[in-house]
Amino acid sequence: MEAWTITEHGGPEVLSRVQRPTPEPGGDEVRVAVRAVGINRADLLQRLGHYPAPPGAPPDVPGLEFAGEVDAVGPRVTRWQPGDRVMGITGGGAYAEAVCVHEGELLAVPDGLDWPQAAAFPEAFLTAWQGLVTVGGLAAGDRCLIRGASSGIGIAAVQLAAALGAEPIGSSRSDERLARLRALGLAHALPGSEGVDREALKAVAPGGVALVLELVAGERFDESLAALAPEGTLVLVGLMAGMEARLPLARVLMRRLQIRSFTLRSLPLEGRLRLAREARRHLLPLLAAGRLQPVVDTVLPFAEAPEAHRRMAAGGHFGKIVLSH
Structure with a gap:
Protein backbone atom coordinates (compact mmCIF):
# COMPACT_ATOMS: atom_id res chain seq x y z
CA MET A 1 0.00 0.00 0.00
CA GLU A 2 1.00 3.66 -0.34
CA ALA A 3 1.67 5.74 2.75
CA TRP A 4 3.13 9.12 3.60
CA THR A 5 6.10 8.95 5.96
CA ILE A 6 8.09 11.54 7.88
CA THR A 7 11.67 11.00 6.74
CA GLU A 8 13.14 13.56 9.13
CA HIS A 9 11.93 16.49 11.17
CA GLY A 10 11.31 19.63 9.17
CA GLY A 11 8.96 21.34 6.74
CA PRO A 12 6.31 19.74 4.50
CA GLU A 13 9.04 18.66 2.09
CA VAL A 14 10.16 15.92 4.54
CA LEU A 15 6.93 14.00 3.83
CA SER A 16 7.70 11.12 1.48
CA ARG A 17 5.24 8.87 -0.38
CA VAL A 18 6.40 5.27 -0.07
CA GLN A 19 5.23 1.67 -0.38
CA ARG A 20 4.54 -0.18 2.86
CA PRO A 21 3.19 -3.69 3.50
CA THR A 22 -0.58 -3.72 3.84
CA PRO A 23 -1.34 -4.42 7.52
CA GLU A 24 -3.22 -7.53 8.57
CA PRO A 25 -5.91 -7.19 11.27
CA GLY A 26 -5.37 -8.94 14.60
CA GLY A 27 -8.03 -10.82 16.53
CA ASP A 28 -10.14 -7.81 17.55
CA GLU A 29 -9.05 -5.55 14.74
CA VAL A 30 -10.64 -4.26 11.56
CA ARG A 31 -8.74 -3.19 8.46
CA VAL A 32 -10.18 -0.13 6.78
CA ALA A 33 -9.53 0.84 3.17
CA VAL A 34 -9.02 4.56 3.76
CA ARG A 35 -11.01 6.90 1.49
CA ALA A 36 -10.31 10.20 3.25
CA VAL A 37 -8.03 11.53 5.99
CA GLY A 38 -8.55 14.58 8.20
CA ILE A 39 -5.50 16.83 8.64
CA ASN A 40 -4.82 17.94 12.21
CA ARG A 41 -2.35 20.30 13.85
CA ALA A 42 -0.90 17.31 15.68
CA ASP A 43 0.28 15.98 12.30
CA LEU A 44 2.29 19.16 11.72
CA LEU A 45 3.75 19.02 15.23
CA GLN A 46 4.75 15.39 14.70
CA ARG A 47 6.46 16.32 11.43
CA LEU A 48 8.38 19.07 13.23
CA GLY A 49 9.49 16.67 15.97
CA HIS A 50 7.38 18.20 18.74
CA TYR A 51 4.69 15.52 19.13
CA PRO A 52 5.91 11.93 18.76
CA ALA A 53 3.46 9.14 18.05
CA PRO A 54 2.11 7.33 21.13
CA PRO A 55 3.20 3.74 21.89
CA GLY A 56 1.77 1.25 19.42
CA ALA A 57 1.29 3.78 16.60
CA PRO A 58 3.58 3.93 13.56
CA PRO A 59 6.35 6.39 14.51
CA ASP A 60 6.74 7.84 11.01
CA VAL A 61 3.25 7.69 9.42
CA PRO A 62 1.04 10.55 10.65
CA GLY A 63 -2.73 10.73 10.64
CA LEU A 64 -5.24 10.67 13.52
CA GLU A 65 -8.62 10.35 11.80
CA PHE A 66 -9.97 8.63 8.73
CA ALA A 67 -13.03 7.35 6.94
CA GLY A 68 -13.36 4.38 4.62
CA GLU A 69 -14.72 0.90 4.01
CA VAL A 70 -14.05 -2.22 6.04
CA ASP A 71 -12.13 -4.65 3.84
CA ALA A 72 -10.94 -7.30 6.34
CA VAL A 73 -11.76 -8.30 9.92
CA GLY A 74 -9.96 -10.31 12.59
CA PRO A 75 -11.34 -13.67 13.81
CA ARG A 76 -12.95 -12.22 16.97
CA VAL A 77 -14.65 -9.25 15.31
CA THR A 78 -18.45 -9.26 15.59
CA ARG A 79 -19.47 -5.63 15.03
CA TRP A 80 -18.34 -5.08 11.42
CA GLN A 81 -18.12 -6.85 8.09
CA PRO A 82 -16.46 -6.03 4.76
CA GLY A 83 -18.17 -3.20 2.93
CA ASP A 84 -19.32 -1.30 6.03
CA ARG A 85 -18.77 2.46 5.89
CA VAL A 86 -16.84 3.57 8.97
CA MET A 87 -14.86 6.45 10.45
CA GLY A 88 -12.60 6.63 13.43
CA ILE A 89 -9.55 7.85 15.28
CA THR A 90 -6.14 6.27 15.70
CA GLY A 91 -2.86 7.17 17.39
CA GLY A 92 -1.24 7.45 13.97
CA GLY A 93 -0.93 5.81 10.59
CA ALA A 94 -3.98 7.21 8.77
CA TYR A 95 -1.90 8.79 5.96
CA ALA A 96 -2.07 5.44 4.16
CA GLU A 97 -4.29 3.37 1.91
CA ALA A 98 -5.21 1.06 4.81
CA VAL A 99 -5.21 1.19 8.60
CA CYS A 100 -5.98 -1.42 11.27
CA VAL A 101 -7.81 -0.44 14.47
CA HIS A 102 -9.71 -2.17 17.27
CA GLU A 103 -13.30 -2.84 16.22
CA GLY A 104 -14.61 -0.84 19.17
CA GLU A 105 -12.93 2.37 18.01
CA LEU A 106 -14.91 2.63 14.79
CA LEU A 107 -18.11 4.56 14.20
CA ALA A 108 -20.68 3.93 11.46
CA VAL A 109 -20.89 6.68 8.83
CA PRO A 110 -24.49 7.92 8.67
CA ASP A 111 -26.27 7.99 5.33
CA GLY A 112 -25.79 11.27 3.53
CA LEU A 113 -22.23 11.92 4.69
CA ASP A 114 -19.56 11.75 1.99
CA TRP A 115 -16.03 10.55 2.72
CA PRO A 116 -14.45 13.97 3.35
CA GLN A 117 -17.26 14.92 5.74
CA ALA A 118 -16.90 11.61 7.55
CA ALA A 119 -13.12 12.05 7.88
CA ALA A 120 -13.69 15.56 9.28
CA PHE A 121 -15.91 14.33 12.11
CA PRO A 122 -14.11 12.07 14.63
CA GLU A 123 -11.19 14.05 16.04
CA PHE A 262 -7.53 16.42 28.04
CA THR A 263 -5.75 15.09 24.95
CA LEU A 264 -7.32 12.58 22.61
CA ARG A 265 -4.20 11.15 21.00
CA SER A 266 -2.56 9.88 24.18
CA LEU A 267 -5.65 8.10 25.50
CA PRO A 268 -5.02 4.39 26.16
CA LEU A 269 -7.14 1.88 24.27
CA GLU A 270 -9.66 1.59 27.11
CA GLY A 271 -10.22 5.34 27.01
CA ARG A 272 -10.66 5.37 23.23
CA LEU A 273 -13.17 2.52 23.43
CA ARG A 274 -15.16 4.35 26.11
CA LEU A 275 -15.15 7.53 24.06
CA ALA A 276 -16.35 5.66 20.98
CA ARG A 277 -19.20 4.15 23.00
CA GLU A 278 -20.22 7.62 24.15
CA ALA A 279 -20.04 8.88 20.58
CA ARG A 280 -22.30 6.10 19.33
CA ARG A 281 -24.83 6.88 22.06
CA HIS A 282 -24.78 10.68 22.05
CA LEU A 283 -23.07 12.10 18.97
CA LEU A 284 -24.11 9.87 16.07
CA PRO A 285 -27.86 10.52 16.62
CA LEU A 286 -27.17 14.28 16.53
CA LEU A 287 -25.03 13.83 13.41
CA ALA A 288 -27.65 11.71 11.66
CA ALA A 289 -30.32 14.30 12.52
CA GLY A 290 -28.22 17.11 11.01
CA ARG A 291 -27.73 18.90 14.34
CA LEU A 292 -23.97 18.41 14.07
CA GLN A 293 -22.26 19.23 10.78
CA PRO A 294 -18.66 18.40 9.89
CA VAL A 295 -17.27 21.53 8.25
CA VAL A 296 -14.81 20.90 5.39
CA ASP A 297 -12.72 23.79 4.08
CA THR A 298 -10.59 22.06 1.43
CA VAL A 299 -10.36 18.60 -0.12
CA LEU A 300 -7.04 17.69 -1.74
CA PRO A 301 -5.93 14.50 -3.49
CA PHE A 302 -4.01 12.02 -1.32
CA ALA A 303 -0.93 12.80 -3.42
CA GLU A 304 -0.89 16.38 -2.08
CA ALA A 305 -0.20 15.79 1.62
CA PRO A 306 2.68 18.33 1.69
CA GLU A 307 0.37 20.99 0.25
CA ALA A 308 -2.25 20.15 2.88
CA HIS A 309 0.36 20.78 5.58
CA ARG A 310 1.33 24.09 3.98
CA ARG A 311 -2.28 25.23 3.90
CA MET A 312 -2.85 24.32 7.53
CA ALA A 313 0.35 26.07 8.63
CA ALA A 314 -0.64 29.21 6.69
CA GLY A 315 -3.98 29.45 8.51
CA GLY A 316 -6.98 31.15 7.02
CA HIS A 317 -9.01 27.97 6.65
CA PHE A 318 -12.41 27.48 8.28
CA GLY A 319 -13.07 23.80 8.93
CA LYS A 320 -11.08 20.73 8.04
CA ILE A 321 -8.49 20.22 5.35
CA VAL A 322 -8.96 16.69 4.05
CA LEU A 323 -6.96 14.31 1.85
CA SER A 324 -9.09 12.13 -0.42
CA HIS A 325 -8.13 8.89 -2.16
Missing part, protein backbone atom coordinates in the same frame (compact mmCIF):
# COMPACT_ATOMS: atom_id res chain seq x y z
CA ALA A 124 -12.95 17.39 16.41
CA PHE A 125 -16.28 16.18 17.72
CA LEU A 126 -14.95 13.48 20.04
CA THR A 127 -12.50 15.99 21.51
CA ALA A 128 -15.31 18.54 21.90
CA TRP A 129 -17.52 15.96 23.63
CA GLN A 130 -14.78 14.89 26.00
CA GLY A 131 -13.76 18.45 26.80
CA LEU A 132 -17.24 19.92 27.22
CA VAL A 133 -19.15 17.03 28.76
CA THR A 134 -17.03 14.17 30.09
CA VAL A 135 -14.35 16.40 31.62
CA GLY A 136 -16.10 19.77 31.78
CA GLY A 137 -19.54 18.65 32.95
CA LEU A 138 -21.42 21.05 30.66
CA ALA A 139 -25.19 20.99 31.19
CA ALA A 140 -28.18 22.50 29.44
CA GLY A 141 -28.50 26.18 30.30
CA ASP A 142 -24.80 26.63 31.13
CA ARG A 143 -22.83 29.43 29.55
CA CYS A 144 -19.50 28.30 28.13
CA LEU A 145 -16.65 30.24 26.57
CA ILE A 146 -14.84 28.55 23.70
CA ARG A 147 -11.45 30.17 23.16
CA GLY A 148 -10.28 29.56 19.61
CA ALA A 149 -13.86 29.00 18.49
CA SER A 150 -13.00 29.09 14.77
CA SER A 151 -10.50 26.21 15.03
CA GLY A 152 -11.58 22.71 14.04
CA ILE A 153 -12.32 21.67 17.62
CA GLY A 154 -13.86 25.05 18.33
CA ILE A 155 -16.30 24.75 15.42
CA ALA A 156 -17.34 21.32 16.71
CA ALA A 157 -17.64 22.58 20.29
CA VAL A 158 -19.90 25.47 19.30
CA GLN A 159 -22.29 23.10 17.54
CA LEU A 160 -22.23 20.53 20.33
CA ALA A 161 -22.81 23.06 23.10
CA ALA A 162 -25.78 24.50 21.20
CA ALA A 163 -27.19 21.02 20.52
CA LEU A 164 -26.98 20.23 24.24
CA GLY A 165 -28.95 23.34 25.15
CA ALA A 166 -26.01 25.31 26.51
CA GLU A 167 -25.11 28.89 25.54
CA PRO A 168 -21.82 28.95 23.59
CA ILE A 169 -19.77 32.16 23.60
CA GLY A 170 -16.88 32.27 21.15
CA SER A 171 -13.65 34.20 20.90
CA SER A 172 -11.37 34.27 17.88
CA ARG A 173 -8.87 36.57 16.19
CA SER A 174 -11.20 36.72 13.17
CA ASP A 175 -14.53 38.53 13.39
CA GLU A 176 -15.42 37.14 9.95
CA ARG A 177 -15.06 33.56 11.19
CA LEU A 178 -17.05 34.35 14.32
CA ALA A 179 -19.84 35.62 12.06
CA ARG A 180 -19.83 32.30 10.20
CA LEU A 181 -20.18 30.47 13.52
CA ARG A 182 -23.53 32.19 14.14
CA ALA A 183 -25.16 29.85 11.64
CA LEU A 184 -23.70 26.87 13.54
CA GLY A 185 -25.18 27.84 16.90
CA LEU A 186 -22.85 30.46 18.39
CA ALA A 187 -24.93 32.53 20.81
CA HIS A 188 -22.46 35.37 21.40
CA ALA A 189 -19.27 36.41 19.61
CA LEU A 190 -16.54 38.30 21.45
CA PRO A 191 -14.65 40.84 19.31
CA GLY A 192 -11.63 39.31 17.59
CA SER A 193 -8.46 39.55 19.66
CA GLU A 194 -5.71 37.42 21.12
CA GLY A 195 -7.33 37.53 24.54
CA VAL A 196 -10.79 37.77 26.09
CA ASP A 197 -12.61 41.10 25.82
CA ARG A 198 -13.71 41.43 29.44
CA GLU A 199 -16.31 44.13 28.85
CA ALA A 200 -17.89 42.25 25.95
CA LEU A 201 -17.97 39.06 28.03
CA LYS A 202 -19.48 40.87 31.00
CA ALA A 203 -22.29 42.14 28.77
CA VAL A 204 -23.39 38.60 27.87
CA ALA A 205 -22.31 36.71 31.01
CA PRO A 206 -22.30 39.17 33.92
CA GLY A 207 -21.50 36.52 36.50
CA GLY A 208 -18.97 34.67 34.38
CA VAL A 209 -19.25 31.35 32.59
CA ALA A 210 -19.56 27.84 34.00
CA LEU A 211 -16.95 26.42 31.62
CA VAL A 212 -14.07 27.61 29.48
CA LEU A 213 -12.86 25.28 26.74
CA GLU A 214 -9.29 26.51 26.34
CA LEU A 215 -7.80 25.90 22.91
CA VAL A 216 -5.42 28.89 22.90
CA ALA A 217 -3.61 29.23 26.27
CA GLY A 218 -0.30 31.10 26.08
CA GLU A 219 0.52 34.33 27.87
CA ARG A 220 -3.13 35.42 28.21
CA PHE A 221 -4.29 32.22 29.89
CA ASP A 222 -5.16 34.21 33.01
CA GLU A 223 -7.90 35.99 31.04
CA SER A 224 -9.65 32.66 30.57
CA LEU A 225 -9.58 32.06 34.32
CA ALA A 226 -10.98 35.55 34.89
CA ALA A 227 -13.95 34.64 32.66
CA LEU A 228 -15.08 31.84 34.98
CA ALA A 229 -17.89 32.14 37.48
CA PRO A 230 -17.13 30.95 41.03
CA GLU A 231 -16.65 27.15 41.06
CA GLY A 232 -16.28 27.20 37.28
CA THR A 233 -14.12 24.79 35.32
CA LEU A 234 -11.45 25.43 32.70
CA VAL A 235 -10.65 22.50 30.42
CA LEU A 236 -7.28 22.84 28.69
CA VAL A 237 -7.30 21.17 25.29
CA GLY A 238 -4.96 23.22 23.07
CA LEU A 239 -1.86 25.39 23.21
CA MET A 240 -2.15 27.37 19.99
CA ALA A 241 -0.70 30.56 21.54
CA GLY A 242 2.08 28.92 23.52
CA MET A 243 2.99 26.45 26.25
CA GLU A 244 3.84 28.90 29.03
CA ALA A 245 1.30 30.91 31.03
CA ARG A 246 0.86 33.02 34.14
CA LEU A 247 -1.31 31.26 36.73
CA PRO A 248 -3.00 33.55 39.27
CA LEU A 249 -3.28 31.09 42.14
CA ALA A 250 -5.17 33.47 44.43
CA ARG A 251 -8.01 33.70 41.87
CA VAL A 252 -8.10 29.92 41.51
CA LEU A 253 -8.21 29.45 45.28
CA MET A 254 -10.60 32.21 46.29
CA ARG A 255 -13.10 31.49 43.49
CA ARG A 256 -12.79 27.70 43.94
CA LEU A 257 -11.97 27.15 40.27
CA GLN A 258 -11.03 23.87 38.65
CA ILE A 259 -8.40 23.45 35.93
CA ARG A 260 -8.58 20.17 34.04
CA SER A 261 -7.02 18.94 30.80
